[in-house]
Amino acid sequence: MKRLIKLTTPATIRSYSAVGGYEEGRGPLGKSFDHIDEGCLFGKDTWEKAEAEMSRTSLNLALAKASLSHTELDLIVAGDLQNQCVASAIGLSSFGTGYLGIYGACSSCAEGLVIASSLLSQEGGRAAVVTSSHNSAAERQFRMPVEYGGQRTPSAGWTSTAAASFILEAEGSLGEVCISNCLIGRMIDGATTDGSNLGGAMAFAALDSILTYFELSGESASEFDYIVTGDLGKVGSLVLGELLSDALPAAAPRHVDCGNILYGGQCDVHGGASGCGTSAAVLATHFLPKLHSGELSNILFFSTGALMSPSSLLQGESIIGIAHGVKISRTDFLSRERSSGV
Amino acid sequence: MKQLTKNEKLEIIKRHTPKSKTLRNCILAGLIGGTICLVAELSRRLYLYLGVNKDDSTLLASLTIILLSGLATALGFFDRIGRHAGAGTLVPISGFSNSVVSGAIDSQSEGYISGVGIKIFSVAGPVILYATVSGVIYGLIIYIIGGISAVI
Numbered sequence: 001m002k003r004l005i006k007l008t009t010p011a012t013i014r015s016y017s018a019v020g021g022y023e024e025g026r027g028p029l030g031k032s033f034d035h036i037d038e039g040c041l042f043g044k045d046t047w048e049k050a051e052a053e054m055s056r057t058s059l060n061l062a063l064a065k066a067s068l069s070h071t072e073l074d075l076i077v078a079g080d081l082q083n084q085c086v087a088s089a090i091g092l093s094s095f096g097t098g099y100l101g102i103y104g105a106c107s108s109c110a111e112g113l114v115i116a117s118s119l120l121s122q123e124g125g126r127a128a129v130v131t132s133s134h135n136s137a138a139e140r141q142f143r144m145p146v147e148y149g150g151q152r153t154p155s156a157g158w159t160s161t162a163a164a165s166f167i168l169e170a171e172g173s174l175g176e177v178c179i180s181n182c183l184i185g186r187m188i189d190g191a192t193t194d195g196s197n198l199g200g201a202m203a204f205a206a207l208d209s210i211l212t213y214f215e216l217s218g219e220s221a222s223e224f225d226y227i228v229t230g231d232l233g234k235v236g237s238l239v240l241g242e243l244l245s246d247a248l249p250a251a252a253p254r255h256v257d258c259g260n261i262l263y264g265g266q267c268d269v270h271g272g273a274s275g276c277g278t279s280a281a282v283l284a285t286h287f288l289p290k291l292h293s294g295e296l297s298n299i300l301f302f303s304t305g306a307l308m309s310p311s312s313l314l315q316g317e318s319i320i321g322i323a324h325g326v327k328i329s330r331t332d333f334l335s336r337e338r339s340s341g342v
Numbered sequence: 343m344k345q346l347t348k349n350e351k352l353e354i355i356k357r358h359t360p361k362s363k364t365l366r367n368c369i370l371a372g373l374i375g376g377t378i379c380l381v382a383e384l385s386r387r388l389y390l391y392l393g394v395n396k397d398d399s400t401l402l403a404s405l406t407i408i409l410l411s412g413l414a415t416a417l418g419f420f421d422r423i424g425r426h427a428g429a430g431t432l433v434p435i436s437g438f439s440n441s442v443v444s445g446a447i448d449s450q451s452e453g454y455i456s457g458v459g460i461k462i463f464s465v466a467g468p469v470i471l472y473a474t475v476s477g478v479i480y481g482l483i484i485y486i487i488g489g490i491s492a493v494i
Contacts (some may be wrong), residue, residue, distance in 0.1 A: 045451070046451040047451075048451070140448055144444070144465060145441075145444035145445045145447065145448035145449075145464070145465065146421075146444065146447070146448055147415050147416075147418065147420060147421050147440070147443070147444035147447055147448070148421060148424075148440065148441060148444040148445075148465060149415070149420045149421040149422075149423065149424020149425065149427075149431055149432075149437070149440045149444070150421075150424060150425070150428075150432070151367070151424065151425055151426075151427075151428035151429075151432075152425060153362060154359075154360040154361070154362060154363075155359045155360060189348065189351075190351070191348045191349075191351035191352045191355065192351075192352060192355055197355060197359060200354075200355035200358065200359060201355070203355075204346065204351060234360075235355070235358050235359050235360070238358035239354055239355060239358050242354065242358070243354070318348075
């Protein structure tokens, strides 16, 4: 097996949904979310339970959009940031279907899409990919108490309160949107031990995955509308921009980052959005609607993850970056591409 | 693809990482921290006016700031001030109060023993520990110097 998986049967994205909290609701994509809870508690009494509820709600919304019942799902692949990946487990336990819990930090969305679409391509059937993050649950676990009044550094990212679900199927028809290629990321040393500069640390993994994709696929960057990364934020995007300009100049102007898109230019989020929910929510509220409407036809989507823990940083271990990627295209674009023999 | 060394990577990250706005942060810290101290001083004078003795009114002024900071934390707006004030809210006893109250609020979802009881000092713990240790060392120094000067 190679790190680039060219799916024999592309996996169609049948439906998708995203839910978010207060900051996400007032951001530029706020109106595209299926559900916003300004209190960020989603009817629960703790932040952790709220995140589980977000996963459950988003999957129910995605199933409803596709007029499917949960009994028609063969598999759920899900991940989040809570210890032991417990938000996904608690939120999705009632669906009663096959479940793979994954942890790739903020790369979980693309990791889930890689796993689900590869399995569907081999085995057929229908799978859901669900990822979530909750700002307050993440703050408590990774940083400081939620109400702690410290000053954040300008590079620090803001963990998004967002969950998104994607329903994938093995069969597809013209005009729909599908995943045709998957790239499994490598773990790349991000050099820094600065937990408030995850974007910079992940940029090297993003670069490695982007270059590897084009090397193994033989495709060219100019075929893509966008090369999307997950949550590099401002610092990580600048680092990647510099590295890409040297290594693959055609890719640099096509690069956009979900961490910069989710909140636009809001002041309080500093370095941009981060968290498992960020790339998933921006895919579900921004890129997939544009692919479905035909405004976009072909994107390369990477979710970037910072593999670390508060203890590993305190013990002086540097942050390990990873980036998994999927090629998401309109089916009509893909059939044109394949018939022209590219 | 050229392999970057660890130092080269750190250099690239550093080049693109924005620096904190030190001057702006210092001015805001001075203004907001100064305002907190002004409130403390006004409350001290109020206690003096009300007939409290000098030592106790100083103590009560500190307690007033602890109470107000705890309330601001519980009502959810201390962090909004703190993210602009930085050291201005951290350095006065307001920062200590905020760190204890925010820890307590955060951990109540795990119960009063395993949650609040264990995690209430998760941020303030080092301050309490090392303040106590410094107090002991300082006390020993005073005791020894006092002993020596008594002999001399």
